[in-house]
Amino acid sequence: MSKKFSGSTVLVIILAVCGFLFLYLPVVVVVMYSFNTDAISSFPMSGFTLKWYKAMFANTELIKSLRNSLIVAFIGTGLAILIGVPGAYGMYKLKFPGKKALEKMVILPMMLPGIITGITILSFLQLVGVVQGAFAVVLGHTTFLLGTVLPQVYTRLRQLDRNLLEASQDLGAGGAQTFFHVILPNIKTSVFGAALLSITLSLDEIPVTFFLNGVFTTLPIKIYGMTRNGFTPEINAICSLILLASVAAVIISNKLSAKEAV
Amino acid sequence: MKIKSKYSPGTRKFLQYGLILPLVLWLFMFLIVPYVNLLINSFWKNGAFKVEHTFTLENYIKFFTSGTGTNRPVMVLLDTLRISAIVMVCSILISFPIAYFINFKVKKNKQLFYMLAIIPLWVSYIMRAYSWRIILGTNGILNSFFMWTGLTKEPIDAFLYSDVSVIIAMVHIYTPFVLMPMYTAMEQIPRNLLEASKDLGCGRIRTFFKVLLPLTLPGVLTGGTYALALSMGDFLAPSLLGGASTSTKIANIAQLQFGTSNNWPYGAAIGVIIFVLILLIILVMGRLEKHFSKLEPGKE
Amino acid sequence: MSRKLIELKNIVKNFGKNEIIKNISLDVYEGEFLTLLGPSGCGKTTILRMLAGFETPTSGEILLDGEDLIPVPANRRQINTVFQSYALFPHMTVRGNIAYGMKMKHIPAREIEERVDEMLALTQLESLADRKPAQLSGGQQQRVAIARSLVNRPKVLLLDEPLGALDLHLRKSMQIELKRLQRKLGTTYVYVTHDQEEAMTMSDRVVVMHEGRIEQCDTARQIYKHPATRFVSQFLGDANLFTGTYVHGDGEEYFCQDDGAADTYAVRPEKIHFVLNASKGMPAVVTESTFMGNVYRNCAKLESGQICFALDDRPYNPGTEVKIFFAPEDACRV
Numbered sequence: 001m002s003k004k005f006s007g008s009t010v011l012v013i014i015l016a017v018c019g020f021l022f023l024y025l026p027v028v029v030v031v032m033y034s035f036n037t038d039a040i041s042s043f044p045m046s047g048f049t050l051k052w053y054k055a056m057f058a059n060t061e062l063i064k065s066l067r068n069s070l071i072v073a074f075i076g077t078g079l080a081i082l083i084g085v086p087g088a089y090g091m092y093k094l095k096f097p098g099k100k101a102l103e104k105m106v107i108l109p110m111m112l113p114g115i116i117t118g119i120t121i122l123s124f125l126q127l128v129g130v131v132q133g134a135f136a137v138v139l140g141h142t143t144f145l146l147g148t149v150l151p152q153v154y155t156r157l158r159q160l161d162r163n164l165l166e167a168s169q170d171l172g173a174g175g176a177q178t179f180f181h182v183i184l185p186n187i188k189t190s191v192f193g194a195a196l197l198s199i200t201l202s203l204d205e206i207p208v209t210f211f212l213n214g215v216f217t218t219l220p221i222k223i224y225g226m227t228r229n230g231f232t233p234e235i236n237a238i239c240s241l242i243l244l245a246s247v248a249a250v251i252i253s254n255k256l257s258a259k260e261a262v
Numbered sequence: 263m264k265i266k267s268k269y270s271p272g273t274r275k276f277l278q279y280g281l282i283l284p285l286v287l288w289l290f291m292f293l294i295v296p297y298v299n300l301l302i303n304s305f306w307k308n309g310a311f312k313v314e315h316t317f318t319l320e321n322y323i324k325f326f327t328s329g330t331g332t333n334r335p336v337m338v339l340l341d342t343l344r345i346s347a348i349v350m351v352c353s354i355l356i357s358f359p360i361a362y363f364i365n366f367k368v369k370k371n372k373q374l375f376y377m378l379a380i381i382p383l384w385v386s387y388i389m390r391a392y393s394w395r396i397i398l399g400t401n402g403i404l405n406s407f408f409m410w411t412g413l414t415k416e417p418i419d420a421f422l423y424s425d426v427s428v429i430i431a432m433v434h435i436y437t438p439f440v441l442m443p444m445y446t447a448m449e450q451i452p453r454n455l456l457e458a459s460k461d462l463g464c465g466r467i468r469t470f471f472k473v474l475l476p477l478t479l480p481g482v483l484t485g486g487t488y489a490l491a492l493s494m495g496d497f498l499a500p501s502l503l504g505g506a507s508t509s510t511k512i513a514n515i516a517q518l519q520f521g522t523s524n525n526w527p528y529g530a531a532i533g534v535i536i537f538v539l540i541l542l543i544i545l546v547m548g549r550l551e552k553h554f555s556k557l558e559p560g561k562e
Numbered sequence: 563m564s565r566k567l568i569e570l571k572n573i574v575k576n577f578g579k580n581e582i583i584k585n586i587s588l589d590v591y592e593g594e595f596l597t598l599l600g601p602s603g604c605g606k607t608t609i610l611r612m613l614a615g616f617e618t619p620t621s622g623e624i625l626l627d628g629e630d631l632i633p634v635p636a637n638r639r640q641i642n643t644v645f646q647s648y649a650l651f652p653h654m655t656v657r658g659n660i661a662y663g664m665k666m667k668h669i670p671a672r673e674i675e676e677r678v679d680e681m682l683a684l685t686q687l688e689s690l691a692d693r694k695p696a697q698l699s700g701g702q703q704q705r706v707a708i709a710r711s712l713v714n715r716p717k718v719l720l721l722d723e724p725l726g727a728l729d730l731h732l733r734k735s736m737q738i739e740l741k742r743l744q745r746k747l748g749t750t751y752v753y754v755t756h757d758q759e760e761a762m763t764m765s766d767r768v769v770v771m772h773e774g775r776i777e778q779c780d781t782a783r784q785i786y787k788h789p790a791t792r793f794v795s796q797f798l799g800d801a802n803l804f805t806g807t808y809v810h811g812d813g814e815e816y817f818c819q820d821d822g823a824a825d826t827y828a829v830r831p832e833k834i835h836f837v838l839n840a841s842k843g844m845p846a847v848v849t850e851s852t853f854m855g856n857v858y859r860n861c862a863k864l865e866s867g868q869i870c871f872a873l874d875d876r877p878y879n880p881g882t883e884v885k886i887f888f889a890p891e892d893a894c895r896v
Contacts, residue, residue, distance in 0.1 A: 008467075009367065012359055012362055012363050012367060013363060013367065015359030015360075015363075016359040016360045016362070016363030016364075016367075018359075019356045019357070019359055019360040020360065020378070020379065022356060022434065022437075023356075023379065023382045023434065023437065023438075024382065025397070026382075026389075026390055026393030026394060026397060026434060027381075027382060027385055027389075027390075027393070029393055029396065029397055029403055030389055030392070030393045030396070033396065033403075040401050042401055042402070042403065042405075042406035043403045043404075043406040043407040043410055044406075044410065082284075083284045083285050083288055084285065086281040086282070086284065086285070087281065087282050087284065087285030087286075089281055090278070090279070090281030090282035090285070091282060093278065093281070094278055094279065094281070094282070096279075096282075102282075102285075102286070102289075105289055105293060105294075106285075106289065108293065109293070111488070111491060111544065112491065112495065112537070112540060113491065113492050113493075113494060113495020113496060113513065113536075113540070114495065115495045115497060115513050115516060115517060115533070115536075116495060116533060116536065116537050116540075119300065119516065119520060119529060119530070119533045120296035120297055120299070120300045120533070121292060121296050122520065123296065123299050123300055123303050123526065123530060124292070124295055124296035124299050124300075127299060139292060140292075142288070142292075143288070143292045143293065146285070146288070146289075150285070161647055161649050161652075162647070163645045163646075163647050163649035164649050164651065166614075166616055166636070166643070166645070166649070167643070167645060167649035167650075167651075168651075168662075168666075169615075169616075169635075169636045169637045170614055170615075170636055170637070170641075170642055170643045170711075171637075171642065171662050171663035171666060171710070171711075171714065172637050172638070172663050172666045172667050172714070173637055173662075173666040174637055174666075175277065175278065177666050181662075181666075182651055185653040186652065186653055200384065204386050204387055204388075206387060206388065206498055207495075207497070207498065210517075211517075211520060220386065220387070220388050223386075223388045223389075223392075224388055224498065227388065227391075227392045227395070227502060228501075228502070235392060236396075239385075239386055239388070239389035239392070239393075242385075242386045242389065243385050243386070243389065246384040246385060246386065247381055247384060247385075249384075250377075250380075250381070250384045251377070254377065
């Protein structure tokens with residue numbers, strides 16, 4: 001039965017290709033036009049240049065906002081791991097009521113649009129006297145990053161042999177020993193993958209940051225400001241580099257998780 | 263020699279629960295309390311100089327009665343819902359052939375194709391929104407392309423700053439959210455089920471509608487919910503790509519209250535309304551999804 | 563006479579509303595190979611887990627060497643477990659796995675190395691010492707699991723259906739292996755299985771369990787020859803149960819089936835004789851004759867409808883009319 005060139009298959013292929021084209025068109029356009037000599041992005045491209053990249057590296061405000069973003073990303077991810085990994089382990093090990101509710105609560109900030117998380121935390125911080133700024137942004141980011149770290153680590157834990165924990169105890173290990181010698185080595189790539197993902201998400205985050213940042217500018221916020229003001233291909237250059245970094249991070253994260261899953 | 267434990271059983275139990283304590287505390291402080299606080303805030307009065315902690319319904323009343331015509335917040339809310347629903351449907355329509363293609367027509371390197379389809383998700387949000395601006399703008403790629411090929415003489419303004427541009431950009435942004443659960447759902451359909459169906463005499467089309475579609479539905483619903491919920495609260499894409507009227511979605515109105523309009527209680531009220539609405543959508547979709555999941559063979 | 567190492571007194575275990583262990587008292591003697599035998603769900607694994615420290619009895623006492631064991635946490639008991647899934651640490655080598663217990667107890671490195679080498683030699687794992695569990699076969703993983711436990715010189719070794727995942731040939735050789743180790747080191751074994759042949763061949767004593775209670779606790783031979791209850795006799799192979807009485811006739815005693823009789827007797831298949839052309843004995847018709855490798859398993863249907871199983875060194879054609887005989891001393895009243 002040769003179905004290879006049947007009508008429906010051709011249709012599917014055409015539609016799928018169109019879909020792929022739609023998804024990639026903007027990506028390709030932005031990257032291509034980051035090399036365009038003209039400031040306005042018209043078709044066809046007027047010439048090839050690296051001047052926008054040079055301008056980008058010279059833009060101190062931009063570099064500063066990148067630094068800010070990285071600080072928030074690393075601290076936020078760090079906190080999410082310090083809270084989320086033991087949390088996932090506790091959920092795996094212990095029996096207590098409301099586990100399902102806890103699971104759902106953790107991912108809530110991921111399911112709701114950022115504006116909700118943004119305004120709720122903003123109002124709360126105002127209540128307790130925390131001003132908008134770097135600290136507030138870190139708090140906000142950590143809250144939704146937990147929704148990245150915890151589910152991933154918890155899933156990984158549940159893939160482990162049920163008896164590993166007991167075997168470790170049986171052989172004489174205490175709680176901390178079991179965690180560091182048996183559990184951690186077997187989840188470390190999942191933790192790393194989740195961390196990488198978290199950093200990527202944090203670096204790209206706008207809505208929550210928007211409400212909490214005050215004058216503390218992060219990279220995406222800065223870019224957002226730039227886009228509202230005009231069309232410099234400098235923006236294209238930044239975006240192209242971000243694209244490169246994000247893709248690399250996700251590929252690495254994926255490969256690690258896949259390698260570890262037994 | 264008496265074998266004794268280092269800690270009493272009571273202490274040990276306590277230490278173990280210490281594992282989840284930071285998590286529970288954090289969620290309580292930064293999730294539960296803020297949500298409750300928002301609710302309370304929505305019932306406060308926005309005084310001349312500061313917010314007064316007196317109970318009032320004026321914010322909600324304002325929401326349902328203020329404005330005229332399409333400016334009325336309720337209309338904006340409905341309009342946002344309309345746009346988001348369109349975005350959801352378009353995302354599903356685009357995702358489906360891609361998911362189907364990778365799942366059933368690709369023999370080798372499925373993982374690679376899947377990653378290729380997902381990569382646009384990991385491109386910066388701002389980049390994806392911005393890119394449609396340069397494509398659809400008056401001097402943008404699309405217009406200059408049409409003029410270059412001679413299809414049009416003048417640039418078409420209508421591409422940008424309209425409902426269409428917002429929808430296009432949001433579809434582009436949220437399609438990967440739909441694609442992922444849809445792909446996963448399709449992947450989990452046992453292949454021999456489809457073979458069996460054809461074996462029993464159902465043509466390809468009937469197999470498609472009777473077997474494939476119902477089994478993919480849970481994944482579609484999950485992804486669709488995601489797209490719907492997230493796009494409802496999106497205020498960035500509309501402000502970048504929307505026109506005079508279409509740049510104001512419900513989330514934009516909410517956002518303004520915390521900025522220039524400086525009416526936090528009112529903003530809180532809008533926030534609560536959006537929150538409740540989205541929660542309802544998630545619950546309803548969740549129920550639907552459960553209902554359709556029951557049709558899965560493995561679950562019987 | 564060896565002393566009592568473990569004493570279980572009136573153990574009851576409930577999981578929520580389910581009474582898993584109804585009331586069990588059991589003594590385990592030092593140096594013995596004791597097997598808990600029973601069908602799935604009878605509670606044998608639960609007993610094992612209570613001994614290991616992973617479950618706590620709802621009521622009752624457990625004593626180890628006369629000391630109360632229940633308050634002692636699992637990691638402080640001088641008891642080690644071999645799990646059904648082996649539970650080897652996937653990220654450590656064989657050597658690392660075996661050394662783990664000693665390392666956790668902060669035993670000096672040199673002593674650890676010595677004892678690990680000793681155990682590797684004892685279980686014939688020397689050539690595999692630096693491999694990871696994923697690179698080992700099922701049987702090899704099994705041996706590592708045992709080595710990992712035994713190297714800690716526990717007072718008791720608990721084994722939870724360790725041979726379940728192995729094929730028949732490997733299982734047989736591992737049974738011999740386990741027995742050899744037990745004899746050599748003198749460790750007390752508490753073994754759990756649902757395979758009665760395994761229990762019979764390896765154990766000093768067998769505890770037959772059913773629905774949370776002990777049906778019988780004795781040596782394998784005694785249980786086999788003199789099953790205490792109906793369950794025990796049926797569980798241990800195709801026991802034939804006949805209700806009826808012995809009748810004298812022609813200078814012989816022979817058995818007459820009678821459902822109304824007071825006594826039921828259990829007879830082993832190998833003790834059943836099919837006789838052709840006999841005048842006395844229970845009439846039956848052969849239904850099946852299967853070759854088992856070294857014997858034939860012959861089934862015959864009695865007048866009452868009951869199927870009777872016999873092991874013989876010759877087959878019988880289905881449809882043959884035979885009479886069923888067995889000697890009174892081979893019949894055990896249950």
